[in-house]
Amino acid sequence: MPAPKRPTVPSWRSPRRRTSVVLAVLLAVVGIPVLTALFGGYERTGGGEVAVVRNGGFFDNNRIRQVIDPGSGRTWIGLYSKVHKYPAQQRFYTITSQASKGDESGVDVVTVPSSDGVNMGIEGTLYFTLNLDHATLRSFDDKYGTRKFRGADGDMHYAWNGDTGWSAWLDQIIRPVIDNALRSQVNSFRCAELVSSCALVQNASATVPVKGAPAQSNNANINKVQTAINTSLAADLNSTLGGTFVTNIHFNLVRVELPARVQDAVDRAQAAFAQVSEAQAKVASARAEAAANKARQDGYNKCPTCARIEELKALPQGITVYAPGNPNGSLFGR
Template identity: 30%
Template sequence: MNRKLTAALIGLPVVAVLTGCSLSPAPDQAGLIYDAGPLSTTSFQECVAPGSRAFYGPSDREYTYPAGQRTYVFGGGEESDIDYIRVADKDGIDLGVAGQLRFTLNTDCDTLVQFHEKIGLKYDGGKDWSGILAVYLQQPLRKAITEATQGQTWRELYQDPKKKSDWENAVKAALPAAIEQATGGAYFINIDLSLQKPVLPQQLTDQLLATQRASEAAIAQAEENRRLELKAQGEKALIDLYGADNYVLLKAIEDGKIQILPVPQGAIINLPAGR
């Protein structure tokens, strides 16, 4: 290269055009920014609070996670995240359990970084949120419900409000520890749970319905028998009062089988022959 041209080029100022990005989590999200430049190892840079904004370099990486209370719905219905949780009672009867699990992801900066690096990175940087919940919430929930149900019978849970309440409270008490054991840290907090009455197998439901209908029919029949008994007692009282023949005549008049016509006093009544 020409020495004069080289000297001229060396004397020119060098301008680097860098473009940056910004992370602005929604009010119900928390963000993380990692320094991932081409000349450095990937390392944590900063947390971004819900609703705030942070700027980072073009080679850096950003991640977002849910902030605030979330609800995990299980059971039948379009709004459910998963189907019924199936468990067996003390007698081995298969039950379907539905309910709602409410929780909050701990977005304290240090804790969120630990969660991200320990769990989130295995699930596409937290993008596979349903996958995270399936492993770290659903499985502990199944365990807690299964253990609480093993000592109960379906009749107790289905028909005894106190037993059902005790069962629900037992699951709620065991769940936080089960979740922390699965995750290895206090990453999910403010855990609360509500369970519905267990859903019975269809055959058992049909049997209960048939039993209920038979019971209702028996009650109706008993009421009818009582009505007939009272009626018979009333008829006996009238027979004792008026005599059997007069009671038959009175009954015929009441039923409209004999018509009584008013006759003015002193009127002469001519009856046809044979009457």
């Protein structure tokens, strides 16, 4: 009698198969994240950026671990660390009425009043560089790299979140300091001292009459404003930011413009002055012509022969007989 057959064990329940499945699961659950973390534990920076690295492991704190200088090679930053990259090259912040060139969306002009109450639009560019000192960068990241700022798109961004985040930080932190510096300096000048055409629409009640005021150099006054801004802006930024986080600060004042209604009034005044000047030129020409005619007639009165000579010179070509005083005609041609 043949021996009974043993029941067949499914291949997936075999010890070797079970071991393979367990190893695959362990590799998927543990191995892949570990390998990813190991490969992700290296970082490098480009030539125009600097990085502040913070701890970020499961059992680690969130303190700053290190600072990576611009243009570095691959650097070990630890497992699951967070990297905050900031611009290391010179940056600029542009304020302009040209919607496609300003740092804020749309038309962007700082409007500040002059000492005589005329709102003036200021356009310019602020140039600066982020301080790359490691201790300063650590302090900067503690103050501004750990919170978000509202951007032009209405969303919240970190300062290290690319150009969008950096622009959001500039708009909320740097821009108010620029506005305050411009307001303080422009308010010490009259409108006509910065824009000469403003004198055309000066109020009649102005304390300094336009005709009696000495000539002003607009360029010289604009340079005074620019110099004063550059002198005070560095101290204002350091005070506002809470540290020397930006260096090589320079503000270039590009243009001072009048409000649209004031500029329209200036254009109308200039057109009116042009018409007056044209009329005055015509009057002067008529007076000069009359004076010339009078002088010519006085000469003829003193020298009748000279008058006859001039009269003969004025005759048309081809005249052979000239009979002055003849009522039937005085000119006979060939």
